[in-house]
Amino acid sequence: MTDRTHTAAVNGATGAPLWLLAELTYRCPLQCAYCSNPLDFAAVKEELATEEWLDVLAQARAMGAVQMGFSGGEPLVRQDLETLVAEARRLGFYTNLITSGLGLDEARIAALHAAGLDHIQISLQASDPDVAAAVAGSPKAHARKLAMARAVKAAGYPMVLNVVLHRHNIDELDAIIALCDELGADAVELANCQMYGWAQLNREGLLPSREQLETAEATTARWRERLAAQGRDMRLLFVVPDYYNDRPKACMGGWGAIFMTVVPDGAVLPCHSARILPMTFPNVRERPLREIWYDSEAFNRYRGDGWMREPCRRCDERHRDVGGCRCQAYLLTGDAAATDPVCSLSPEHHLIEAARHQAEAGERSVTGLTPRNVHESRVFCRR
Ligand code: SF4
Numbered sequence: 001m002t003d004r005t006h007t008a009a010v011n012g013a014t015g016a017p018l019w020l021l022a023e024l025t026y027r028c029p030l031q032c033a034y035c036s037n038p039l040d041f042a043a044v045k046e047e048l049a050t051e052e053w054l055d056v057l058a059q060a061r062a063m064g065a066v067q068m069g070f071s072g073g074e075p076l077v078r079q080d081l082e083t084l085v086a087e088a089r090r091l092g093f094y095t096n097l098i099t100s101g102l103g104l105d106e107a108r109i110a111a112l113h114a115a116g117l118d119h120i121q122i123s124l125q126a127s128d129p130d131v132a133a134a135v136a137g138s139p140k141a142h143a144r145k146l147a148m149a150r151a152v153k154a155a156g157y158p159m160v161l162n163v164v165l166h167r168h169n170i171d172e173l174d175a176i177i178a179l180c181d182e183l184g185a186d187a188v189e190l191a192n193c194q195m196y197g198w199a200q201l202n203r204e205g206l207l208p209s210r211e212q213l214e215t216a217e218a219t220t221a222r223w224r225e226r227l228a229a230q231g232r233d234m235r236l237l238f239v240v241p242d243y244y245n246d247r248p249k250a251c252m253g254g255w256g257a258i259f260m261t262v263v264p265d266g267a268v269l270p271c272h273s274a275r276i277l278p279m280t281f282p283n284v285r286e287r288p289l290r291e292i293w294y295d296s297e298a299f300n301r302y303r304g305d306g307w308m309r310e311p312c313r314r315c316d317e318r319h320r321d322v323g324g325c326r327c328q329a330y331l332l333t334g335d336a337a338a339t340d341p342v343c344s345l346s347p348e349h350h351l352i353e354a355a356r357h358q359a360e361a362g363e364r365s366v367t368g369l370t371p372r373n374v375h376e377s378r379v380f381c382r383r
């Protein structure tokens, strides 16, 4: 949380958004079993047109947003991506592309470079091609990702690789970091799978055991020492899964504090997972972004601390973690205003302990995970 946001949260004043995440599409050639897209993404038929996205960018920048992420789905599916990047850059945004690497080639890298794209983050599923193929649902994607990671680096971009860790790839972390080193990464996000969207559906098959997690942390520490001894500047960011913490994260720096996501059909959310909550989110096709951010019921519902119940309401830590994640609270308890069960002070913390316990004894086969694809999404929509 920045000083500015923290001050705003404490004073109850609403600051401007700093971050805009543009989820351009839910289309994606891969089927990652941990995808954070909503389970019912197949019900979203319409995407904002190029002109509408350009208007969203202009509105967000006029409000003060400075950082932009283009994601999805796979944002490269959109043939107007270069147009959007160029406009975002012209408006003064720092621009990030969050991609699987599928749909990228040398010509597109050059076009994005010419459009002014600042930063590319490519995701890898594993170092073992078989595990990568099983998790992404594609036997060819892994080799393509490696080729594109090399091409991105060759084009002069600072390269960030993102690896979502779970019980099927966390034991190969040594080889994963070695692969990232070989690819010339400048930074690696070792992001333990957080349990939203498809990951929540597949939680039993994804959550690592505590022993796996501790081994992975030790491996990361060893690599940090090795890289430092070699004078190699490759930053390793290890993100611990919420389920192994006793305090929740300050989700998005607070609801409606610094972050907004615009999803493919124009709905505006305080975070990319919030669509699962039982509430209606405003849409840029119906209201100006400024009005949505400052005045909408959805963006005000969990701002500040007035909405909190016990034990958060009188807790000294409530300005540090803002009571945790509303999506996680809802997914686990059915009540979006509940204390995030990750907190050991939550009366529902036993749900987290039960999931950890299940992970100790869990099935380790990668088969049995439900892939994120249109067919499975339609099955979910019919329920
Ligand atoms: S997590 Fe996988 S399936 Fe989901 S959008 Fe990213 S690449 Fe596609």
Ligand code: SF4
Pocket: 247, 248, 311, 312, 313, 315, 316, 317, 318, 319, 321, 322, 323, 324, 339, 340, 343, 344, 345, 346
């Ligand atoms: S009780 Fe609420 S405010 Fe206190 S530490 Fe737990 S989640 Fe944070």
